[in-house]
Amino acid sequence: MISNRQIILVTGPARSGKSEWAEQLATQLNKPVIYVATARHDPNDLEWRERISKHRQRRANHWKTLEIPLDLASIFAEFTPPNCLLIDSLGTWVANLLEQDETAWETINANLLVNLQQTQLDIILVAEETGWGVVPSYKSGRLFRDRLGSLTRQIGLIANQVYLVTGGYVLNLTELGKPLYLS
Template sequence: MSRQIILVTGPARSGKSEWAEHLAALSGKSVIYVATAQTNPNDLEWQARIEKHILRRPSDWTTLHVPIKLSATLDAATAADCLLIDSLGTWLANLLEQEDSTWQETLQAVLHSLRQASSDVILVAEEAGWGVVPAYPIGRTFRDRLGMLVRQIGAIADPVYLVTGGYVLNLSQLGTPLTIAQQS
């Protein structure tokens, strides 16, 4: 099975979505943009952010709005497709109220679907753990779950890119991956 799993991660406003879009355009496949954001017509600033992303995408790309059911979307894609999932942090935020056991089931289902995917998959993820520990439990839950999600997808993906300060770094070439035993 010839397919590629790519992870693009980095801080806010670093250009990670633009880099992921560039990679998707280079794939030569039918690009399906998987938008995980939920729209809110009462939040004009959020709507403006979404619109900026929409305007940047080529008109021949298909857009799917998938705020929750990421596994099913991965399972349905074909080898002719390139899924661009933007973003994991937003998807996680949509599921943040899940109990730990339910979250673990959801996470394992997505990881399984990702490993079995026949399409190319480019995933965009935020880096939320570079700052202070959040003062509230829900913030700590988000940060910890996102960190582990990105780490586990990073173990599957090749390449893994870090976009920061206006530069793209290929971590797969520059770094040394941790083994699964070290990730506990």
């Protein structure tokens, strides 16, 4: 069976408009959208609650929202086409799992990639680009940067479209670039 499903990756730095672009892409697909929020709520963090609130206000009212901070791979089996999953964001999801040891992380990562490749759903993933700055001086910062960078690269290689949002512009990397395959 040939699938017409799309895997779309939207990446870029903080406050670049990644989520807004992903939301526009989801709207353009003209399919039911399930917005998968990976953030954990912290009732003691007012600024974080305000960020989450802004994201909610921007989304279409008819979109279904699910909060999946940990078991992201399981969501693919819960829905069937013509639904579209918009996952925002991979950086938050990686941060939620940062305490996993390397073996557990590799299993979680592989499970996500396998499920992503096997689903027949349209999937739009938002990922932060963290490697454009200095190398963090603390171990957890380096671990986060390395895990997210590797995951984003792996998804980029299986995605139908990859967009970079930065400086107020959206670049279609699939049209402009050439894939760099993992060795």
